[in-house]
Amino acid sequence: MEAVLAETVRLLDESGEPALTFRALAARLGGGVGSIYWYVQSKDELLDRAADHVLESVLDDTEQFVDDPDPIDALRHIALALFTTAAQRPWLASYFMRNTAFQPNSLRFFERLGGQVLRLHLTPRQSFDATSAVIGFVVGAAADLSQEPPTEIVSGGVTREEFMDHVxxxxxxxxxxxxxxxxxxxxEFRVHDDGEQFRAGLDLLLDGLRRQAERAAASHD
Structure with a gap:
């Protein structure tokens, strides 16, 4: 199963979701199509498991932040790790936490973020909303950033700077x-950097969360 998922991720990274077929995957693995069905029942299941496979590395990379003294800083580091991975893989956002029956690592990641929010001592609804907002912002921004550039840029007809000047x-x-x-x-639009803009937006979101936690703490005093 590990080999199947690793090769699936490589194929997706190289050619995208439309190129993923059981026939293409089997050819890369050196076996028959029937061998793939031994591990998964459908392409949808394979995509869900491939996304979960990628999240395992995100969990490994963010383990170091779990005990950060400041939960907001921990949230920032964990969110940035997910963003970096998702922005490099245009297919990932579509299958992130789509079917948790096949994605135990997605639940672990959700728990990792939520565990930091729990440290802020908000209400269950506030904690749920906050964790969902962070994930939604990260995945949405990564999906937007990983979109195919305009045809004029891809073809080499214009540079990004020339395209932005035209806009x-x-x-x-x-x-x-x-x-x-x-x-x-x-x-600002002419010269903006997408990565910097994401980090600025994340800081705005986390600053609001910090203020909400401070208000909640003050109300308990």
Whole structure:
């Protein structure tokens, strides 16, 4: 099973989900299609288990943060580890925690994040909302970042900088009274870094969580 999942992840990383077929996987493993069915019953199950296989490495990488003195710092490190992995694998976000019957590591990861939130002594609903918000932000941002670049960039017709300049030029032509926000961020949008923007958004989310925990602590005093 380990060999099947490892090769599945390699195929997905190289060619994406459309390229994953039992025939293609069996050829890479040097066996027949029937041998794959010995381990999984369907492509959906294989994808769920492949996602879970990747999460095992995220769990290993984040073990060091479990006992961080500051649970918010621990949450930041754990979230960044998941983001880094998911951003490198465009297929992963679609199958993250999709079917926990086949994904014990996804439950362990959920527990790892939630365990840090528990240290903030919030209500069960607040803890659930907070953990879900962090995971949703991380997975969503990674999925957005891992999208295929515009055709013009992929083909080499324009550089990313040239493409961004063109977008900014289009936005600049919009009516400023109708689109005041877009006009206010044109210079930032032109040069922004997606990774830095993710970290800034994560800090905003965690800062709000810290403030909520401080209010909860103050109400108990």
């Amino acid at each position: 900014v030029e289009q936005w600049s032509a919009l009516d400023e009274d109708e689109f005041p926000f877009l006009h206010s961020i044109l210079d």
